[in-house]
Amino acid sequence: MYLNVCMRYLFFLLLFPCMIISCQKDLEEDDPLVKENQAHKPTPYEIKYPLHFYSSIPIPIEPAENPTTVEGVALGRELFFEELLSADNSMSCASCHKPQHAFNDKGAALSLGINGDQGVRNAMPLFNLDFANRFNWHGSAKSIEEQAFGPVTNPVELVNTWDQVVRDLQADPEYPSLFKKAFGTEVIDSVLVVKALAQFERTLISGNSRFDNYTLAKRGLPTNGPSSLTAAEKRGLDLFMTENKGDCFHCHGNPRNPAWTDYAFRNNGLDAVPDSGLASVNGKPSDYGKFKTPSIRNLVFTAPYMHDGRFATLGEVIDFYTDNVQMSSPNIDPVMLKVRDLTASEKEDLIAFLKTLTDSSFVTNPAFQDPD
Amino acid sequence: MRKLNIVIAVLIISPSLFLASCKKESGCTDPSAVNFDPEAEEDCCCVYSSDFETPRFNATINFEHLVNGATVDLTASGHPYQNALGQDFNIEELRYLISDITFHQANGENFTINDYHFVDLSKPSTFIYTPSIKVPAGNYTSVSFTFGFDEEDNKPGAYQDLNALNWNWSMMGMDLGYHYMQINGTYDSSGVTKGFMTHMGPAMKMDGNHHIVVNNDFEAVLENADITVNSNFTFSIVMDVEEWYTDPYDWDFNKYNMNVMMDYDAQRLLNVNGLSVFRYKK
Numbered sequence: 133m134y135l136n137v138c139m140r141y142l143f144f145l146l147l148f149p150c151m152i153i154s155c156q157k158d159l160e161e162d163d164p165l166v167k168e169n170q171a172h173k174p175t176p177y178e179i180k181y182p183l184h185f186y187s188s189i190p191i192p193i194e195p196a197e198n199p200t201t202v203e204g205v206a207l208g209r210e211l212f213f214e215e216l217l218s219a220d221n222s223m224s225c226a227s228c229h230k231p232q233h234a235f236n237d238k239g240a241a242l243s244l245g246i247n248g249d250q251g252v253r254n255a256m257p258l259f260n261l262d263f264a265n266r267f268n269w270h271g272s273a274k275s276i277e278e279q280a281f282g283p284v285t286n287p288v289e290l291v292n293t294w295d296q297v298v299r300d301l302q303a304d305p306e307y308p309s310l311f312k313k314a315f316g317t318e319v320i321d322s323v324l325v326v327k328a329l330a331q332f333e334r335t336l337i338s339g340n341s342r343f344d345n346y347t348l349a350k351r352g353l354p355t356n357g358p359s360s361l362t363a364a365e366k367r368g369l370d371l372f373m374t375e376n377k378g379d380c381f382h383c384h385g386n387p388r389n390p391a392w393t394d395y396a397f398r399n400n401g402l403d404a405v406p407d408s409g410l411a412s413v414n415g416k417p418s419d420y421g422k423f424k425t426p427s428i429r430n431l432v433f434t435a436p437y438m439h440d441g442r443f444a445t446l447g448e449v450i451d452f453y454t455d456n457v458q459m460s461s462p463n464i465d466p467v468m469l470k471v472r473d474l475t476a477s478e479k480e481d482l483i484a485f486l487k488t489l490t491d492s493s494f495v496t497n498p499a500f501q502d503p504d
Numbered sequence: 505m506r507k508l509n510i511v512i513a514v515l516i517i518s519p520s521l522f523l524a525s526c527k528k529e530s531g532c533t534d535p536s537a538v539n540f541d542p543e544a545e546e547d548c549c550c551v552y553s554s555d556f557e558t559p560r561f562n563a564t565i566n567f568e569h570l571v572n573g574a575t576v577d578l579t580a581s582g583h584p585y586q587n588a589l590g591q592d593f594n595i596e597e598l599r600y601l602i603s604d605i606t607f608h609q610a611n612g613e614n615f616t617i618n619d620y621h622f623v624d625l626s627k628p629s630t631f632i633y634t635p636s637i638k639v640p641a642g643n644y645t646s647v648s649f650t651f652g653f654d655e656e657d658n659k660p661g662a663y664q665d666l667n668a669l670n671w672n673w674s675m676m677g678m679d680l681g682y683h684y685m686q687i688n689g690t691y692d693s694s695g696v697t698k699g700f701m702t703h704m705g706p707a708m709k710m711d712g713n714h715h716i717v718v719n720n721d722f723e724a725v726l727e728n729a730d731i732t733v734n735s736n737f738t739f740s741i742v743m744d745v746e747e748w749y750t751d752p753y754d755w756d757f758n759k760y761n762m763n764v765m766m767d768y769d770a771q772r773l774l775n776v777n778g779l780s781v782f783r784y785k786k
Contacts, residue, residue, distance in 0.1 A: 188661065189668040263668070373674055376763040385670045388661040394670045418579035466596060466688040469699025470762040
């Protein structure tokens with residue numbers, strides 16, 4: 133046995149030089165086909181999160197079937213602001229997802245499509261999307277790519293057909309070459325369109341609020357702006373984090389979770405007879421009335437609130453949680469089944485804290501604006 | 505003598521020279537070997553850890569959750585379960601954390617898997633735990649684990665997957681680590697449905713101006729767990745949920761329903777009741 137192991141090791145050592153000298157490299161460099169492919173290879177785009185994200189939560193792994201590239205993101209940005217995506221060339225994704233409103237619809241509770249028809253849900257803001265694994269308020273899409281398919285053909289949104297979109301983009305003087313750069317082909321199809329849109333959306337990262345800088349400073353990491361909180365804001369954080377006060381943290385998280393949500397689906401008791409929500413996707417009676425828990429980042433830009441935009445102000449939202457929860461609502465989350473007793477000044481403190489999660493650099497980031 | 509040296513040198517060097525000019529890389533192609541070479545194309549010279557030490561095997565641990573003998577149904581209508589005080593309740597959410605599963609031998613030696621596992625009853629994939637750390641062959645007489653994190657492991661913010669689940673536990677501005685358990689549901693309070701959230705984690709109270717903090721984890725011991733490890737093996741950990749609410753203390757939902765995290769006495773009570781919650785199943 134001992135000799136046997138010895139012999140194996142001896143062979144292992146003898147073979148070592150062979151392992152170091154690669155025989156493959158020469159082959160690759162001479163191959164014209166390999167050269168040709170490399171010429172069309174788009175440049176990988178490294179998605180960078182704020183420093184404190186890395187030590188806090190698992191960083192998303194981009195899908196192998198749609199790696200993010202510089203060319204793909206540039207194309208996706210063009211498409212995001214592209215009105216050819218709508219049937220009458222009047223609206224783009226950005227019509228309802230405006231960069232200056234954290235990609236929400238500028239105060240509209242429900243957005244209007246190209247024909248003036250009203251949608252049924254508040255347009256979701258778009259940031260830090262890759263941390264979620266379900267998209268839309270009721271969780272109907274399982275990926276950013278899948279979500280991007282929906283609005284183009286939705287009868288109250290862009291009311292187009294994918295055939296038409298592909299024809300229009302293909303006939304455009306610029307798009308075929310942009311697709312060539314991003315995906316190595318000038319032949320456009322709907323899958324490539326949503327892939328490019330998703331790549332752009334993955335770069336929409338928001339993590340430079342005053343609270344983020346407060347967190348960075350606390351952890352001894354370099355900050356990018358003011359990093360102190362006022363006494364009122366700190367009191368607000370404590371109310372947020374205290375179980376017999378705001379008890380907001382069970383759903384919306386805490387300073388250790390920079391997503392500021394767990395993305396779980398819950399019925400927060402808005403209505404005694406709620407909108408079906410997640411149950412409309414999976415058919416489960418136990419998910420009736422449940423909607424995705426949204427991040428509380430950038431609330432200053434994303435009014436009105438809730439899945440149907442029923443509350444115009446943060447004050448209304450908090451008043452709902454203290455006074456108006458419909459406790460008989462089916463599948464209401466148990467965390468809602470209690471009295472939240474907050475004084476008027478405590479409510480002000482809570483709102484003061486929420487506003488520290490405002491990332492102004494996100495809404496003004498030049499890389500996220502209309503490229504044209 | 506000199507001649508012999510040259511012969512040996514040639515013997516050693518020549519295979520290397522020969523192999524260096526090859527087109528295919530030689531090396532160990534077996535991923536289970538210690539010298540596995542992912543670049544290797546021609547197999548040779550694998551070395552296995554079993555050549556040196558006690559063989560180790562994979563544990564697969566299944567988790568089962570019963571209330572009074574019935575499998576927990578998170579979507580059951582009404583209040584199908586009853587506690588020792590006769591209060592009817594349901595369970596809508598049940599999540600918990602265990603760590604440091606330890607295998608004990610009769611001679612007092614033991615082996616600990618330094619790892620943690622999070623179970624969420626709404627995600628059946630979490631009912632199976634296959635730690636990447638293997639267990640050495642041997643005869644084990646009992647199994648234990650830490651419910652939650654022990655003080656050493658309960659480092660605030662240290663676990664990214666748990667942070668993403670909002671699993672952190674803090675109180676009065678103090679980061680105390682993590683939740684160990686959340687049981688959420690409703691109960692029947694004399695005909696009125698009320699909510700409860702049995703959350704367990706570190707316990708804190710004030711003594712004058714001082715905070716008293718107890719980490720509040722406990723070691724769950726699975727008696728009669730005779731496990732002979734000589735191949736990959738499987739066993740089950742059963743949670744009898746009703747045991748959280750009795751033995752020795754009968755839990756009154758009217759007294760302990762919401763805001764239990766902040767209730768030092770409730771936390772300590774769960775700690776004691778928890779000792780009889782888990783059992784071993786072959």
